[in-house]
Amino acid sequence: MSWFYDTIRTSIGKKLLMALTGLCFCLFLIIHLIGNLTLYGGQELFESYVKHLHALGPLIRVAETGLLTLAIIHVSTGCFLVWQNWMARPVRYQVNKNAGGRTIGSWTMPYTGFIILIFVAIHLSNFHFIDHDRQTVFQAMTATFTFLPYVIFYTLAVVVVAVHVSHGFWSLFQTLGANHPKYMPAIRGLGILFSLLVAAGFGFIPAFVGFIMN
Numbered sequence: 001m002s003w004f005y006d007t008i009r010t011s012i013g014k015k016l017l018m019a020l021t022g023l024c025f026c027l028f029l030i031i032h033l034i035g036n037l038t039l040y041g042g043q044e045l046f047e048s049y050v051k052h053l054h055a056l057g058p059l060i061r062v063a064e065t066g067l068l069t070l071a072i073i074h075v076s077t078g079c080f081l082v083w084q085n086w087m088a089r090p091v092r093y094q095v096n097k098n099a100g101g102r103t104i105g106s107w108t109m110p111y112t113g114f115i116i117l118i119f120v121a122i123h124l125s126n127f128h129f130i131d132h133d134r135q136t137v138f139q140a141m142t143a144t145f146t147f148l149p150y151v152i153f154y155t156l157a158v159v160v161v162a163v164h165v166s167h168g169f170w171s172l173f174q175t176l177g178a179n180h181p182k183y184m185p186a187i188r189g190l191g192i193l194f195s196l197l198v199a200a201g202f203g204f205i206p207a208f209v210g211f212i213m214n
Contacts, residue, residue, distance in 0.1 A: 011081070011084065014077050014080060014081055015081070015175050016175060016176070017073055017074075017077045018074060018077050018078060018081070018172070018175070019171070019172035019173075019175035019176050020172075020176075021070045021071075021073050021074040021077075022074065022168050022169075022171075022172045023172050023176075024070050025070065025074070026165065026168075026169060026172075026194070028067065029161075029165070029198055033197075033198065033201045033202060035049055035053070036201070036202070036205060037201070039141075039205060039208060039209065040208065043138055046137075046138055047136060047137075047138050050136070050137045050138070054132075071120075075113070075117060078109075078110070078113055082110045103166070103167060104163060105163050105164065105165075105166040105167030105168075106167045106171075108163065108164075109164065109167060109168070112160045112161075112163055112164040113164060115157065115160045116157070116160060116161055116164060119153075119154075119157040119160070119161075122153075123154075123157075126140060126144050126150075127140050127141065127144070141205075141209050142209055142210075145205070145206040145209040145210040146210045151206040151207075151210060154206055155203055155206065158198070158199055158202045158203040159199055159203070161198060161199070161202075162195040162196065162198050162199035163195070165191070165194060165195045165198055166191055166192055166194075166195035167191075168191075169187075169190070169191030169194055169195065170184065170187045170188045170190075170191040173187050174187075
């Protein structure tokens with residue numbers, strides 16, 4: 001396993017870790033969104049989905065542990081790369097030129113990542129770390145999404161996630177070796193489409209729960 005440790009100690013190795021963990025989180029977003037879409041089928045369908053999810057028991061614990069491990073790797077590696085880039089250029093240019101190919105998603109990655117970390121912590125405290133014997137997830141969602149300040153915060157956070165994903169999606173394919181003039185435009189377009197689906201899919205939930213289901 002020495003080759004593995006030798007690889008991840010390099011900048012390229014760390015970027016590969018970021019790409020692989022980022023890909024896992026993109027897959028998680030898809031799965032999580034599909035589950036949340038059961039809300040549009042009504043309370044009974046959503047609660048049935050949550051019940052079947054909890055019935056998986058140990059498998060859910062394994063998945064949660066895996067996601068936590070991926071998050072630690074992704075965040076710590078990202079922080080190291082940001083610090084490394086900062087140390088490589090400690091003095092900022094007086095004129096900040098927009099290098100070719102740079103987007104709002106690329107130059108805000110560290111900041112959007114930090115906001116997402118805060119959002120996930122708050123989101124878990126509202127929906128995951130609750131007393132499920134006294135309150136169902138649906139009841140928690142109904143109560144939370146009728147609180148306007150949280151709805152605003154949630155909506156803005158979803159937009160931040162979409163911006164982060166819009167760059168991260170195509171960047172991970174580039175890191176994994178798909179950087180080819182023939183394929184990258186399509187991958188970039190797919191990344192934008194994916195980020196828009198994430199924003200729309202998650203962003204409309206508060207409005208649906210708070211104003212349509214109540």
